Amino acid sequence: MQKTNTNKDSQMNDEALIAAYSDGKQSAFDIIYQRHSAPLYRFILRQCNQNISLSEEIFQDTWMNIIKNSKQFQAKSSFSTYLYQVTRHKIIDHARKKISHREDEHSNDSDALESAKMEQPDEKTQLAICIELLQQCIQKLPDEQKEAFILKQETEHTLDELARITQTTLETFKSRLRYAMKKLREWLPGECL
Numbered sequence: 001m002q003k004t005n006t007n008k009d010s011q012m013n014d015e016a017l018i019a020a021y022s023d024g025k026q027s028a029f030d031i032i033y034q035r036h037s038a039p040l041y042r043f044i045l046r047q048c049n050q051n052i053s054l055s056e057e058i059f060q061d062t063w064m065n066i067i068k069n070s071k072q073f074q075a076k077s078s079f080s081t082y083l084y085q086v087t088r089h090k091i092i093d094h095a096r097k098k099i100s101h102r103e104d105e106h107s108n109d110s111d112a113l114e115s116a117k118m119e120q121p122d123e124k125t126q127l128a129i130c131i132e133l134l135q136q137c138i139q140k141l142p143d144e145q146k147e148a149f150i151l152k153q154e155t156e157h158t159l160d161e162l163a164r165i166t167q168t169t170l171e172t173f174k175s176r177l178r179y180a181m182k183k184l185r186e187w188l189p190g191e192c193l
Contacts, residue, residue: 014079022070029070033063036083043084043154047091047147049139058094062087077164084155084165088147095143130192137187145180152177 009017010031020028040062045055065086073082138146144166151162163173 015073015075018066018070018073018079022073029067032079036080037063039154039156040083040087043150044087044091046138046150046154048094050135054094058087058090061090065090078161080155080157081161081164084151084157085167088165126191130188133188133192134184137184140187141180141183145176145183148173148176149180149184 009020009025009027012020012028012031014032014035017028017032021032037059041055041059044058044062045052048054048058062083066083073079138149141149147166148162151157151165152159155162157165159173159177160170163170166173166176168176
């Protein structure tokens with residue numbers, strides 16, 4: 001009998017599942033977690049410059065916040081939008097704590113980027129180099145543009161939803177995304193485009 005309930009639960013939308021979880025149904029949270037954990041973790045990892053320990057910390061903090069505040073969730077927007085808003089705030093909070101201790105890494109990044117551009121790799125390693133260059137270039141983007149680019153690449157949200165996640169207007173979000181794409185095209189060598 002419980003298996004039938006779990007099958008029914010897996011067909012519920014996220015908003016119904018979070019409501020069921022807040023009413024005490026643990027299996028509802030398990031389904032939400034399965035649906036969103038992998039793309040959410042990838043988003044955090046990319047926002048945190050591939051720092052695994054920091055990403056895991058923010059990932060856990062986000063889910064703890066969701067668990068702790070599940071009863072307060074208001075379905076003004078989708079659960080997924082809410083989840084990414086919480087995550088975004090966790091990342092911003094961490095960045096604010098680190099801002100006074102951050103060193104200027106851009107000069108080292110640009111040196112590595114220039115030397116990688118000058119090398120002439122064989123075809124076998126070209127893709128790996130392009131991926132590495134793309135990751136370096138993404139990290140050089142201004143925070144708002146980096147966030148817009150990563151959200152667009154890592155999630156399946158519409159532009160309207162992404163604007164709500166970042167608490168901006170649709171036009172502002174589109175502008176940030178457009179500038180990010182323009183800079184990436186300028187920075188990446190032609191063979192990586």
